[in-house]
Amino acid sequence: MIKVEHLAKSFGNLQVLKDISLTINKGEVVTIIGPSGSGKSTLLRCLNLLERPDSGKILFDGTDILSGKVKIEDIRKNACMVFQHFNLFANMTALQNVAYAPRVVNGLSRAEAEEKGLKLLKTVGLGDKADQYPSRLSGGQKQRVAIARAMAMEPEVLLLDEPTSALDPEMVKEVLDVIKGLANTGITMVLVTHEMGFARDVSDVIHFMDEGYLIESNSPKEFFANPQTDRARKFLSTILS
Amino acid sequence: MLDFSVLDPYLPLLASAVWITIKFTFFSTLIGFLGGFILALITLSHNRLFSFLAKAYISVFRGTPLLVQLMLIYFATPQLTGYTISALEAGVLSFGLNSAAYISEALRGGILSVDRGQWEASMSLGVPTHRFILDVILPQAIKNALPSLVNESIMLLKDSSLVSVIGVADTLRWADLIQAKTFRAFEAFIVAAAVYYVLVMLLNLLGAYLERKVRVSD
Known part of the structure; x- marks a missing residue:
């Protein structure tokens, strides 16, 4: 579904992406791991x-999204x-956060968007927080609203950029559970995370x-049990020890 | 010695004068607010030329006296364009343009305090930029800038008395007129002062009410 070919990106003199090529198939849960920096x-944000x-x-379903022929909003809404x-809209309640983009981008009526939004908030376990503003929610709750907002x-x-890194430890699980639930619905997902155990459990492919x-792309089982490169071995030994 | 009854015949006139003051303040605040928001967006944009022009505009309007701007617009517009501008139009225009410069500074701070993450979130959902600015940035910028906005409209209300200089029949002009006709300065001007004070207090109340209203998301 998504094909990345020889991608490169620099910030000033610092080259942060060097000749990246990979394929993401429909319905796959793809996890990108690696040391900070x-x-x-950046790779995720390029997508x-x-x-x-x-x-x-x-290439998104065969169309090159960098060619300038595709509207950037059409790529992003997909x-x-x-x-x-989290980046929730601070002036909107949880429900308004979730219902906003479907209304403005997809043209749903307010009622349709809010009905859908409420359903999604219930799936992430926050049906009772619909009318709360983000400032009243815990980190874990905010992130679950953000997930519902993206799913709406x-x-x-679905691209997830270190979704649990800013959370207090006791809130990590509630967010991971929601993500795991989504992964099982067959949605295509690209995830950047430092939660190795979680990556092993939910991923179809590890990069x-x-x-x-x-450096290395493999199934989680192979990658964690039998890393092919020195650097992956070193990374795993520091992070799992 | 004091005799407020001399004012009696002029009270209907006072009502229309106060109404002019209110209308005047309302329209110049409106222009100031819309202009200020646009100026704030331009100064924050990445277009160097427009950003420079907006900054120059703000600098000029903040750096010259309001009364001079008023006179310039009132007396120079007919000379330059042939259009005979009414005193009220000239007043609303110059006060609106002037307060746009001040309000843009307040709103600029308000916009900058909305974190960049919300911008990215809205982009990542495919929300068009103008919708994001209106639906997410503007409400938060207004909330952050509300105290200075209320302050600015109070300044405008008080400064509106300057338009009496070019003959607008506002509250101060009313007092001036009565003084000329009855030779009673104190009664006329103290009533005018009281009117301004009451109006300012009402604006304060409105400001406090709005403040409570926008704080619901805290």
């Missing part, structure tokens, strides 16, 4: 063009993102990045 988040790659191709810091657009792919390169 390895380019994981919905929050960052613009310097060179290479990103590749919604969940952020490390019924995107073809390991280091210093801007995509």
Whole structure:
């Protein structure tokens, strides 16, 4: 469904993505792991063009989204993102956050959008928080609202950028449970995370990045049990010890 | 010695004068607010030329006296364009343009305090930029800037008395007129002062009410 070919990206003199190529199939849960600063988040943010790659191709169902022929909004509404810091709209309640984009982007009526939004809030276990403003929600609750907000657009792919990194430890599980629930529904998902156990459980494919390169791609079972490269071995030994 | 009854015949006139003051303040606040918002967006945009022009505009309007701007617009517009601008139009225009410069500074701060993450979130959902600005940025910017906005409209209300200089029949002009006709300065001007004070207090109340209203998301 998504094909990335020879992607490169620099910030000033620092090249953060170097010749990245990978394929994401429909219905796959793809996890990108690697040390901090390895380019994981930048790669993810290139997929919905929050960052613009310097060179290479990103094919979305065969269409090159960097060619300039596709409207950038049309790509983004199909590749919604969940952020490390939630980024909820502070002037809207939980329900308004979820119902907003379907109304404005997909043209749903307020009633339709809110009905759908409420249903989604219930799936993430927050039906009773619909009328709360983000400032009244805990980190875990905020992130679950953010997930519902992204899902409300019924995107073809859901991008999750370190969704639990900013959470207190006791809230990590409630968010991971929601993500796991989604992963089982057959949605295509690309996830950047430091939660290795979780990555092993939910992923179909693991991509390991280091210093801007995509070093190793494998099934989670193979990757964790039998890493092929030195750098992956070293990374796993530091993180799992 | 004091005799407020001399004012009696002029009270109907006072009502229309106060109404002019209120109308005047309302329209110049409106222009100031819309202009200020647009200016704030332009100064924050990445277009160097427009951003420079907006900053120059703000600098000029904040750096020259309001009365000079008023006179310039009232007396120079007919000379330059041939259009005979009414005193009220000139007043609303110059006060609106002037307060746009001040309000843009307040709103700019309000916009900058909305974190960039919300912008990214809205982009990642495919929300068009103009909708995001109107639905997410503007409400939060207004909320953050509300105290300065209320302050600015109070300033406008008080400064509106300057338009009496070019002959607008506002509250101060009313008092001036009575003084000329009855030779009683104190009664006329103290009533005018009281009217302004009451209006300012009402604006304060409105401000406090709005403040409570926008704080619901805290």
